[in-house]
Amino acid sequence: MTESSALVDVIFWVGAIAAIGASVMVVAARDVLKSAVFLAASFLAVGGIYVLLRAEFLAAVQVLIYVGAVSILIIFTIMMVRQIAGGNRSAGPFYVVTGAIAATLVSLAVIYAAYNTDWSDLDAAAASDQRVEAALTGSYASQPAPGNPKVDIIVAPATAAANSHPGVFERSTGNLGQLFIRDYVLAFEIISLVLLAALIGALVLARERRPT
Amino acid sequence: MLEDYFRQYALIGIFAAVAVLVPTGMLLASYLASLARIRPTRPRPPNWRESPPPYLRTYESGLQPIGGPWRRINIRYYAFGLLFVIFDIETIFLYPWAVEYGVLSARFGIFAFIEALIFIGILAIGWAYAWRKRAMEWT
Amino acid sequence: MGAHDLWLLSPQLAMAALACTALVVDLATGRSKLVLWLSLIGLVIPAALSIALWAANPADTLVFFGAASVDRFSLFFTLLFTGVAAAVIVSAEKYASRFQEQRGEFVGLILASTTGMMLLASANELITIYVSLELTALPVAALLAFLREDRSAEAGMKFLILSGVSSALLLYGLVFIFGFTGTTRLDEIFARIGDLQASGGFDSTVPFGSYGLLLGIALAISGFAFKLAAAPFQMWVPDAYEGGPTPVVAFLSVASKAAGFAVVLRILYSAFGSPELAVEWSALFAVLAVVTMTLGNLMALPQKNVKRLLGYSTISQAGFMLIGLAAVSANTSAGSLVAGPQSVVFYLAGYAFTNLAVFLGVIAITNRTNDNTIAGFAGMGRRAPVTALLLAIGLISLLGLPPTVGFMSKIFVFNAAVNSGLAWLALAGVLNSVISAYYYLRVIRAMYMEAPTSDERITLDPSLGVATGIAAFGAVLFGVAPWFLLRAAEIAVRSLSGVAGS
Numbered sequence: 102m103t104e105s106s107a108l109v110d111v112i113f114w115v116g117a118i119a120a121i122g123a124s125v126m127v128v129a130a131r132d133v134l135k136s137a138v139f140l141a142a143s144f145l146a147v148g149g150i151y152v153l154l155r156a157e158f159l160a161a162v163q164v165l166i167y168v169g170a171v172s173i174l175i176i177f178t179i180m181m182v183r184q185i186a187g188g189n190r191s192a193g194p195f196y197v198v199t200g201a202i203a204a205t206l207v208s209l210a211v212i213y214a215a216y217n218t219d220w221s222d223l224d225a226a227a228a229s230d231q232r233v234e235a236a237l238t239g240s241y242a243s244q245p246a247p248g249n250p251k252v253d254i255i256v257a258p259a260t261a262a263a264n265s266h267p268g269v270f271e272r273s274t275g276n277l278g279q280l281f282i283r284d285y286v287l288a289f290e291i292i293s294l295v296l297l298a299a300l301i302g303a304l305v306l307a308r309e310r311r312p313t
Numbered sequence: 314m315l316e317d318y319f320r321q322y323a324l325i326g327i328f329a330a331v332a333v334l335v336p337t338g339m340l341l342a343s344y345l346a347s348l349a350r351i352r353p354t355r356p357r358p359p360n361w362r363e364s365p366p367p368y369l370r371t372y373e374s375g376l377q378p379i380g381g382p383w384r385r386i387n388i389r390y391y392a393f394g395l396l397f398v399i400f401d402i403e404t405i406f407l408y409p410w411a412v413e414y415g416v417l418s419a420r421f422g423i424f425a426f427i428e429a430l431i432f433i434g435i436l437a438i439g440w441a442y443a444w445r446k447r448a449m450e451w452t
Numbered sequence: 453m454g455a456h457d458l459w460l461l462s463p464q465l466a467m468a469a470l471a472c473t474a475l476v477v478d479l480a481t482g483r484s485k486l487v488l489w490l491s492l493i494g495l496v497i498p499a500a501l502s503i504a505l506w507a508a509n510p511a512d513t514l515v516f517f518g519a520a521s522v523d524r525f526s527l528f529f530t531l532l533f534t535g536v537a538a539a540v541i542v543s544a545e546k547y548a549s550r551f552q553e554q555r556g557e558f559v560g561l562i563l564a565s566t567t568g569m570m571l572l573a574s575a576n577e578l579i580t581i582y583v584s585l586e587l588t589a590l591p592v593a594a595l596l597a598f599l600r601e602d603r604s605a606e607a608g609m610k611f612l613i614l615s616g617v618s619s620a621l622l623l624y625g626l627v628f629i630f631g632f633t634g635t636t637r638l639d640e641i642f643a644r645i646g647d648l649q650a651s652g653g654f655d656s657t658v659p660f661g662s663y664g665l666l667l668g669i670a671l672a673i674s675g676f677a678f679k680l681a682a683a684p685f686q687m688w689v690p691d692a693y694e695g696g697p698t699p700v701v702a703f704l705s706v707a708s709k710a711a712g713f714a715v716v717l718r719i720l721y722s723a724f725g726s727p728e729l730a731v732e733w734s735a736l737f738a739v740l741a742v743v744t745m746t747l748g749n750l751m752a753l754p755q756k757n758v759k760r761l762l763g764y765s766t767i768s769q770a771g772f773m774l775i776g777l778a779a780v781s782a783n784t785s786a787g788s789l790v791a792g793p794q795s796v797v798f799y800l801a802g803y804a805f806t807n808l809a810v811f812l813g814v815i816a817i818t819n820r821t822n823d824n825t826i827a828g829f830a831g832m833g834r835r836a837p838v839t840a841l842l843l844a845i846g847l848i849s850l851l852g853l854p855p856t857v858g859f860m861s862k863i864f865v866f867n868a869a870v871n872s873g874l875a876w877l878a879l880a881g882v883l884n885s886v887i888s889a890y891y892y893l894r895v896i897r898a899m900y901m902e903a904p905t906s907d908e909r910i911t912l913d914p915s916l917g918v919a920t921g922i923a924a925f926g927a928v929l930f931g932v933a934p935w936f937l938l939r940a941a942e943i944a945v946r947s948l949s950g951v952a953g954s
Contacts, residue, residue, distance in 0.1 A: 108319070109319070112326075152322055155318065158408070158409060161405075161408075162405050165401065165405060166398070166401055166402060166405060169401070170394075170397060170398040170401045171398065173394060174391070174394045174395065174398055177386065177390050177391050177394045178391065180385065180386040180390075181385060181386055181388060181390075181391060182385075210667060211667065213663065214628070214663035214664050214666070214667040215664070217663045217664075218631075218632060218662050218663050218664030218665075219653060219662065219664075220631050220632060220664060221630075221631060221632055221633055221634030221644075274408070274409050274412050274413075275409065275412055275413045275416070277409040277413075278409035278410050278411075278412055278413030278414075278416075278417060279413060279416070279417065281406075281409055281410055281428075282410070282417055282421055282424070282425055282428055283517055284517045284518075284519070284577075285519065285577075285579055285580070286428060286516055286517070286519070287461075287516040287519040287520060287571075287580050288519065288577075288579045288580045288583045289406070289428070289432065290428070290431055290432060290435075291568075291571060291580065291583045291584060291587055292406060292432075292583055293403070293406075293431070293432045293433075293435040293436050294435055294468060294471075294564060294567065294568075294587055295568075295583060295586050295587045295590060296399050296402060296403060296436055296439065297435055297436060297438060297439045297472075297475075297564070298561060298564040298565070298587060298590050298591045298594075299399065299590050300395070300396070300399045300436075300439040300442070300443065301439060301442055301475070301557055301560065301561065301594070302561060302590060302591055302593065302594025302595075303395050303594070304392065304395070304442070304443060304446060304448050305554055305557050305594060305598070306594060306597055306605075306608070307388060307391055307392045307395065307448075308392075308446065308448070435472065438472055438475055438476060438479075441476075441479055442475065442479060445479045
């Protein structure tokens, strides 16, 4: 664990600095097209961090959708508007200063909160994974929630077993497939409606702009 | 287990490193050559963007490029790009379901199939819409 | 999961099916009038299912593995959204001729957005909440840009970008909440926070007991503030209202706001309803309420465009509703815990009738005059007597004078605030009501005291007239006899877990 965790640290910092640097360049680049390319680079670096966090599926989504599709769409849009393509833009010093101050304050708040919070730890995450496993095999129990007797919560049968193996991190794609059909089946189906609405809305607007 | 996981990604890392190093190395070599006066340096005339001298033109496998690179592209590319993104996302969401289908169908029976069918069915309306409204045609 | 889940969620599922059917029928026949009337008749199904479920009042409300909770609170809003969608579709019958060939899409997108709102009102889990919110917002962004005008495109663009920013804030906040509690279900978050409080996991010197939770809740509330058109996320409202098609703006101001308040109420009470946390967010909403209503009112004063005026008006109305959200603290006996959310729910229902009367009246008049300035409404008391009367009733209700529902709404909200020891907040609300009289009465004065610019009479279309009449009748009926609606709001709120149970 130790020698590879040093390597993991190095990779994390490379990825994090690349993501932040590319994001800064998105804002700082004078050419919008360059901003778009830096945005793609930033997406890629974040995808690398997802790999480190062992969210392989998310990393694949990041590369396929954000780097592969969304960035292309952004570049298409830039190319459609002649005035922007190749042109310059500049933000006034007021926006640069207020933006920088706001970004710094938000980052500091997030960092401070991240370090000073007792986050729900790995055990809890693994236990919730255990809950899914248990639920799938039909061996979970429910009990009234403390403080709210109207609501039943589902309890994991054995948290000790959950601690022994970090189940969430193995086969993350397969686990996601199970969650899509169980806990998040409703959200899964709503997503198709969201995509349908987005498709129709966007096509209506794209057609509307076409000179007829 | 941890090592196995990162070992497979180390291959991707090596591949990425080579992919980055080769072109940057070429550019660097060219730059160093110009410093050492092995490579001739050519100046950029003031209007090089509009009418570039041959040595500044975009290299397109030896053919003369027609028109500048900053041509305004057709909005139809956008409609196609958009359709691509939407159905790309659809595919991505079906991927975990497809990977796990063997387990899911054993545990949930026909419901595992119906769930994805509803998902695809709703998006099929969008597909029919795009077809019917001629968003997929280039005329 | 099984038939029971499907039965409980049937209003939402029927609405989703209706949206798909509308689109398919439009594609197959291309007759948008048919789509319009078919959808209108089809809206009876989700409405009937909502009423049937309200009557059945199932004991086990959690469906789809806890992703949604179909209690009477959600059913109250389901019914409300169905009614608003019907009114908006009726109002678009004549107006939609401006959409040219895209009337079918108009109906489909309105129904899709309504589905999102209905799901939002019953969502009991963070991811479902987020996805439903996107389903609510995306169609509206497209609909705002439906007119072939630059202002309309600008309205859609502003809405889309700010909606994206607020979604990002919300999502970031939800991530912190998940990271702190380790679950996405609201009831489990409540339980987990209870555990942590019992085991001393909360630091009493930090607001919300922990910096992570503080940041999470603050970011989530910022994200929702956009939906509610509350300060400081109100800047998109005037432009979107001025540029967008009027029926869509009516939908946005009534249904979208109600959906936002429904989900905020559920999250606040079902997940963060413990008294220690309630004190914290109550103070936050008290400040937001004062800022929102004052800002909306002051900005509304110099407006000359009626739609822009209504945009600022909707901001200040959101401020009044926020008073009801703030009214929980100080005295957490069961009675006052119900009074705050009950007044918000009552206000939202009354506001739906009131604002629909106003917007439908504006649509009826501007359909003919095509002039959105206040000056364009001059002499409408003579040119369009019935429409002007209905519009005036709506405006009086927005202002909050008896015998309208607006008066009752404000009374209940202020009453809840005073009972929770927030008398200063109620006082600020009363002062703001007085200020708002200036701009609401200006429109009424233009209609009745100023000379008309032309003598052409403006007749009211039968379908639009019926819809406007129902809205205005509701605004007066629930002002004279609010008890039925008040009782329904109380039943709805009591079914919300975390309100009456603790």
